[in-house]
Amino acid sequence: MAQPIPFTKVKIVSSFWDSHIEVSRKESLPIILSKLKSYGTWDAMRMKWKQGDPGVTPDILWDSDVGKYVEAASYALYHEQNPDMEAAVNEGIDMIIGAQQEDGYVGIYHTLVEPGKRWSSLAHNLELYGGGHILEAAVTRHIALGCPENDKFLDAMNKYVDLIIKEFGPGEGQRHDYPGHQEIELALMRLYEITGDRRCVTLAQYFIEERGRTDAPRDGHAWDIAARARGDDPDFFFPYYWPRPRCYWHMQAHAPIREQKEIVGHSVQAMYWLSSVVDVALATGEQSYLDTVETLWKDMVDAKMYVTGGIGSVHIYEGFGPRYDLPNETSYAETCAAIGIMMLTQRMLKVRADAAVADVMELALYNALLAGISLDGKTFNYDNPLATVACSHKRSEWFKVFCCPSNICRFLNSMGGYLYGTDRVQDTLRFTVHNYVGGEVTVGQSTWVVETEWPWHGRTSLRVKDTSEPTIVRLRIPGWAKTYEILLNGKAVKHEVVDGYASLPALAYTPNDVINFTADMVAEHLAAHPLVHQNRGCLAVRRGPIVYALESVDHPDVPDLRLVRIDGAAALEPVDMKILDKPVVGIRTRATVVDVPPQEKSSFGGEDKVARTHGESPVELTFVPYFAWGNRGLGDMRVWIQERSNRG
């Protein structure tokens, strides 16, 4: 089983990624901290708030907001010192420890606002979610500090884990319940990874197994039971984010894990859940979990994922809609969900190096995820549309639910851990490259140097700094690459391809050796599955890992992007350009624009003229990378563009 090479062994030196990572440290993290302070979140951790105080009442999400800032900043500090950030992290940690209750409980809402209601609404009150994020922060900080022997933060969170291990489980006197928003499960598995404490696996598995079960000896669904216990009637009660009562599918708790055949509900939750399911499967050997992951993955990728890798098509419950129903203007595609894809695919790639899985990781990384942050790092997207109308969307500094910005920052500052895998085949060291990002990576005893022109050109070179033991180098061949080449020291090298990964023969590499891998990036049109009604008659543009979009700011003479008609036979010409300071490759192509007919009479959405033809004018289009949209002022954007036909 190939382990991901951890971020501690990867250094990123990338003409593409450096600017994004840098602004996340210089701009985003300070902005996040300042928003946490101005909103009241940060200071609430001092535990001085009481009923009747002015300002915002502490919220069930605040623990996770603070935990995620601490975690993201801990990653950033690992790579680059920053005294202010270091002080903030230490302050945050001290406040978290200070806020912890005697018995280990962590959660300011149920300490300050509704004491005595602990655990009463696990489905909705985000207790284990907040605790889980703080636990992740402790694990990350521990690793980032080099695993010191004395670590009061980790000690505190171990005490929290002791508490929840006691509270939740199948025993008499224990609570037979499980969280709504999954998070604690994967956090427990991260703790297990550094402590080896099997009780973490047991509890994570308990939550996974128990979820959605109603069979004997249970008296019904755990959340029905909990609702009645607190005086809510599950036939009537439902929170504002459910359309009606008992939407357990929203949280993937409508059925036991082995019975779930479709991916449903909240996208971020689904990704966090399945990530933990893979973790527990690998720790316990429970193959049926991997079968469920495979089935749900296929449902998602075949029919519930946007061309950008974004997931979630329904705003009202932030989640998956029906198969092949992918509206563009109202795509939800939450940034956190794209990060969830990184987390899940990283784990799936432990099970097997499958290029189809890593292709999706790459797709989401360069498109759905990266669109979540502005080029200058100062604003963020929560939901990510694939089209706007009347300038209906722009990034923001802050959201009441503040999960996405810190999530992007923690991803960018730990992304080294998502690039490579390593294992042994019989006794031979194997080094697997899932994603092509410049920098250095330690594999076994050797340091490899990776240089790449990704994502603009598919040329990558790999060499060691010092002679390696015999190593099998395994490279992902992206599914979009119709042709590729692997050279060793300038000569074509024999290689096996299994599941889209090319394995070179085992070799003890010397600093004189160089592997040159080139995946040919060719701009092309994409058409959607015919059941995706929204995209019928439309084309999108892709080149390598980058999916493209039109922006109105580049087309001042086009009155509305909805009037553009592209020609699937016209050439797509890559051009070097800049979005603000960032060099990118754009795509030029010739197209037409429909002349807007004057509004003749009030037509209430339908007009009784069939085969209405319109005049058209030629236009030259410039497509830009989707991730870079919305950085040059307010305007419209569109990914799927209507193709020209004689009906106008």
Added chain:
Amino acid sequence: MAQPIPFTKVKIVSSFWDSHIEVSRKESLPIILSKLKSYGTWDAMRMKWKQGDPGVTPDILWDSDVGKYVEAASYALYHEQNPDMEAAVNEGIDMIIGAQQEDGYVGIYHTLVEPGKRWSSLAHNLELYGGGHILEAAVTRHIALGCPENDKFLDAMNKYVDLIIKEFGPGEGQRHDYPGHQEIELALMRLYEITGDRRCVTLAQYFIEERGRTDAPRDGHAWDIAARARGDDPDFFFPYYWPRPRCYWHMQAHAPIREQKEIVGHSVQAMYWLSSVVDVALATGEQSYLDTVETLWKDMVDAKMYVTGGIGSVHIYEGFGPRYDLPNETSYAETCAAIGIMMLTQRMLKVRADAAVADVMELALYNALLAGISLDGKTFNYDNPLATVACSHKRSEWFKVFCCPSNICRFLNSMGGYLYGTDRVQDTLRFTVHNYVGGEVTVGQSTWVVETEWPWHGRTSLRVKDTSEPTIVRLRIPGWAKTYEILLNGKAVKHEVVDGYASLPALAYTPNDVINFTADMVAEHLAAHPLVHQNRGCLAVRRGPIVYALESVDHPDVPDLRLVRIDGAAALEPVDMKILDKPVVGIRTRATVVDVPPQEKSSFGGEDKVARTHGESPVELTFVPYFAWGNRGLGDMRVWIQERSNRG
């Protein structure tokens, strides 16, 4: 100015409408009452609830729920006695009066749950909304009882009005504020209509004028001021139904009335608001209000209305989206908003009989509105999609926000007031027919009998029961009728057409005279404006006032309605059929179905094959009236159907 002929002078005897009206009385109203009881709303009016009681905490919407039931039932009882319903109405009225505070305040939430916070959050706490609906109930009950001299309900609500006239206004010591959800304004105008109390007009106008103003001597926006006064920071605070802080546009309070040039925000609110604006304009002569209504109406009808007459394309805030952005699967098209169109158009037709306005009234009536209730009256729609996927929508018995069912019932039981107008031209009586519904109507001293085959055939006859004074009969010629005929006693009659209304010469009609009006209903295809991206390449079907849809239940061999390709040149054949017991006219036509290609590999929403062609098979389609969809079990429905092209 033509006054609507009130419901008290109209009797509906309609082979089309009778069944809908009957089930609203026999099924819907009893269901509504039983839900109000089982949820706790009804009994909360007894004012015995206290903090800590089990069950649902009384909600700010409950006053309006009870008021709307009482109002709808009052209308129903006017037409048809029912001892149980009479008892319930009297009980409701007694509870309302019993719940009223000493000083006249009406509103159980701020009496029981948050006393002392009265008026503190007018934007959000629905106080004047609840009071307004109860006021409407009192006015309706008064009229329905024949305007008795002693009316304790009306007395109680007059006391409420005295209170709010004192509280709100420009004077020192008064609150310079106005409600979020508009309703009180039109309720005050209804009271004015029966009492002649000008203070109602003054207060309604105050609310209308003040809305959105920030100019001196004001210290800013009234809702910013109110937020700070109660300790909320308007830079941060926002309720869950706003995407971010300060979404005053959501409630049409982002600018003063004369500056508003586009219709925005919550659709129901917009309709209630504009209805009251017309009322106040007519009572004060304020022409600028009518200009605003005209401008916003045009924006709505030209570019923000569905082909069914539904309005509201954005779920998250239940309102208008950008121009020409009309998603079908996620159309909001709230049933209450379609009823709002009835209310607004009824008032607009007082200003001028304009067939373009009455056409929209008819469109919404037979499509967007009627779709809101099942044929058996037992279930309702809140939002009304124009397409479903994977059976994603069905009507429900109950919604946590329970506004639509009682609204439909009150409309159906008062619809007589939306059909006709009367006025004098110089001194000659004029009788205007806006909508064609069978029954009787009193015009002046005469009773007219109307018989019609609407909406299935355009043949209508009108005759008096007793000789009339000289009367100008004025008939709307629907915009969809390319040809029509008006006969008087079998002979073509000379008539002027102004704004789409045909005026016959003044005549003293005798019982021997008969007017036969025939508007030719021809099934036709509709195409959408090219900026409506969602409908490009699609056609819809209409015949007369009825807009049609496909249902999967009629097409068991079609795997998915999204694969149907209709032919704009194929004949559309009207056929008599039944939906359950209801005779309707369906439309048959020949079309094709695309063969679904097997899923070759995970394609994540895009496939890199252009000009993919598919096999197709012939199919015979049966379109059914959109209002009747979803009555024959769970299935899919679609209004806009893809047109066949060679790309598949």
